[in-house]
Amino acid sequence: MSEPLLDLEDLRISFPAGPERLNAVRGLDLRIGAGETLCLVGESGCGKSLTAMSLMGLLPREAQVGAGRFRLLGRDMARARPRDWAGLRGRGLSMIFQDPMTSLNPVLGVGRQLTEGVIATGGLSRAAAEARAVELLERVGIARAASRLGQYPHQFSGGQRQRLMIAMALMSRPRLLIADEPTTALDVTIQAQILRLLAELQRDLGLGLLLITHDLGVVAAIADRVAVMYAGRIVETGPAADIFNAPAHPYTRGLMAAIPVPGRTPRGALLPAIPGRVPGLTGRLEGCAFRERCSVAVPACAVRAPQPAGAHRTECHLATEAAP
Amino acid sequence: MTGRDDDIPALELVRATKRYRVSQGLFRPAAELTALKELSLVLRKGETLGLVGESGCGKSTAVNAMLGLLPLDGGSVRLGGRDIAAMGLAERVRRVQVVFQDPYSSLNPARRVRDLVAQPLRLHRRGTDPGPEVAEMLERVGFPARLAEAYPAELSGGQRQRVAIARALVMRPEVLICDEPTSALDVSVQAQVINLLLELRRELGLSMVFVSHNLAVVEHLADRVAVMYLGEKVEEAPVDALFRAPRHPYSRALLGATLPPDPAAGLPALGLGATAADPLAAGPGCAFAPRCPLAAEACRAAPVPLAAQGAEHLARCLRAEAA
Numbered sequence: 001m002s003e004p005l006l007d008l009e010d011l012r013i014s015f016p017a018g019p020e021r022l023n024a025v026r027g028l029d030l031r032i033g034a035g036e037t038l039c040l041v042g043e044s045g046c047g048k049s050l051t052a053m054s055l056m057g058l059l060p061r062e063a064q065v066g067a068g069r070f071r072l073l074g075r076d077m078a079r080a081r082p083r084d085w086a087g088l089r090g091r092g093l094s095m096i097f098q099d100p101m102t103s104l105n106p107v108l109g110v111g112r113q114l115t116e117g118v119i120a121t122g123g124l125s126r127a128a129a130e131a132r133a134v135e136l137l138e139r140v141g142i143a144r145a146a147s148r149l150g151q152y153p154h155q156f157s158g159g160q161r162q163r164l165m166i167a168m169a170l171m172s173r174p175r176l177l178i179a180d181e182p183t184t185a186l187d188v189t190i191q192a193q194i195l196r197l198l199a200e201l202q203r204d205l206g207l208g209l210l211l212i213t214h215d216l217g218v219v220a221a222i223a224d225r226v227a228v229m230y231a232g233r234i235v236e237t238g239p240a241a242d243i244f245n246a247p248a249h250p251y252t253r254g255l256m257a258a259i260p261v262p263g264r265t266p267r268g269a270l271l272p273a274i275p276g277r278v279p280g281l282t283g284r285l286e287g288c289a290f291r292e293r294c295s296v297a298v299p300a301c302a303v304r305a306p307q308p309a310g311a312h313r314t315e316c317h318l319a320t321e322a323a324p
Numbered sequence: 325m326t327g328r329d330d331d332i333p334a335l336e337l338v339r340a341t342k343r344y345r346v347s348q349g350l351f352r353p354a355a356e357l358t359a360l361k362e363l364s365l366v367l368r369k370g371e372t373l374g375l376v377g378e379s380g381c382g383k384s385t386a387v388n389a390m391l392g393l394l395p396l397d398g399g400s401v402r403l404g405g406r407d408i409a410a411m412g413l414a415e416r417v418r419r420v421q422v423v424f425q426d427p428y429s430s431l432n433p434a435r436r437v438r439d440l441v442a443q444p445l446r447l448h449r450r451g452t453d454p455g456p457e458v459a460e461m462l463e464r465v466g467f468p469a470r471l472a473e474a475y476p477a478e479l480s481g482g483q484r485q486r487v488a489i490a491r492a493l494v495m496r497p498e499v500l501i502c503d504e505p506t507s508a509l510d511v512s513v514q515a516q517v518i519n520l521l522l523e524l525r526r527e528l529g530l531s532m533v534f535v536s537h538n539l540a541v542v543e544h545l546a547d548r549v550a551v552m553y554l555g556e557k558v559e560e561a562p563v564d565a566l567f568r569a570p571r572h573p574y575s576r577a578l579l580g581a582t583l584p585p586d587p588a589a590g591l592p593a594l595g596l597g598a599t600a601a602d603p604l605a606a607g608p609g610c611a612f613a614p615r616c617p618l619a620a621e622a623c624r625a626a627p628v629p630l631a632a633q634g635a636e637h638l639a640r641c642l643r644a645e646a647a
Binding site: 190193223256259265 | 582
């Protein structure tokens, strides 16, 4: 088997917080193969966006990053310097951000924004770069693409701007695409189209796709594998069908139960909400971070559970009994 | 209360119309955008009306009209049978209150929680001590008493939304309008806030308008649902009928685009095309026709009226039978 696009072990990200440190990501393992869609799910503050930023080498300067293993596109990035990152970004590695309105430059024509990266890094001529831009814009469903290269971001609708972002991310022919909440700011009918487009491109181009979201509906629609994050750790990971049909971690089960599903949840009934809130991440956090909110916690949860081997892994003392 | 009184809707929009002038740039004349197009809605006492649609459909304009914050270009808003435009501010805010989407921007960051919730009482019942009522309301919404002296910045999103709900309900309004109250919240917190609204509705007998683009949440809370597209009501039905047998192609697309947490469901094919709704490009006919997979010549030629589709079920579509 060829090397995965991303092979990450024991990723840790922390920030200075007064006399202590805020441990935002606390030992995270992640692997993505070519042609695979991995969805990283979790609620705000769980560290999913920081993880994405660390994969692009875009963390703020005060962040301290460490990893047991950090291999990205066949290179060792564990001790990478800014120059090493510049060698990957736009050269095999691309990212789509959540909000296309703030990620596009409002005073530059979209043609210039699409092409300047590959002209600078890929050695393409302007004409060749524009030809590729037109081809990609048509691929993402923007009609009369050639005549729209001179237009500005405000002349496109929200859904079209997100398509621009996708086309821009694909300009450098990446092998690994990171998408951080790419449809959260969009209407649901547009969201469905964008997800369909991402799935098609992913299949046709054999991309590895890391999609970060908090929306379990999006995950169900597009993921091959799912990783559920809580308080800086992946608490459960496995094939999408397993995670949805047999969620093993109490947090995953709580998330699934907390969303109303038409036709399944009794209308007007109280939802089984997860009580409490996420723990603070400053200083050391012993044992399972979810145990304060967990309805089945036992004294053993004060010590972190070992992660078993296998495709579907759960970091919970009780999970093995609940879902063998 | 007599039976007759019960027949008067808690809140009513009667052919409400609002137009805005939109600049088209320096050298072109301003265009006119119709944000609300003769929108009629009835909220009966004690019921919850869901209002759904995507950005730009006029949901927020409708909310502002219901709060009396918007001078209309036509039609009227009636609260308990009386025109809201003829009401004083004090009476209006006593009868109808609102919870907005973003608890980060709807609470004054320089005020403590206790003062935020007491503010309406202080303005409307001068001379009495608001303390006990504030404490009671905070307890009712499940807000921890020890945080009553905190500032909004010190609270989580869910706690802030509880404060916003307590502030809206402290005057005991008859009508509560919820404008995407859970959209900015995480899944686990969203469930807590939905549960709170369900409990408060039952305990206080509230009439509620629940505005959202999240159909699953609307289905869970609403008795009846109105679907809006570009300022118009395109369908209205009891929640059962709408989710079981939607008649308007746009309602069907909205339902189809709602992704269930089920990997077997796959990605929906909506057949709507890549163009979003454009309020300025409206022709004489059905506003949805440019995106509609069923659109025929007649749809584009003339305005389509709302037609009965069954008990209390209305749809604005000539081809409601075609699907």
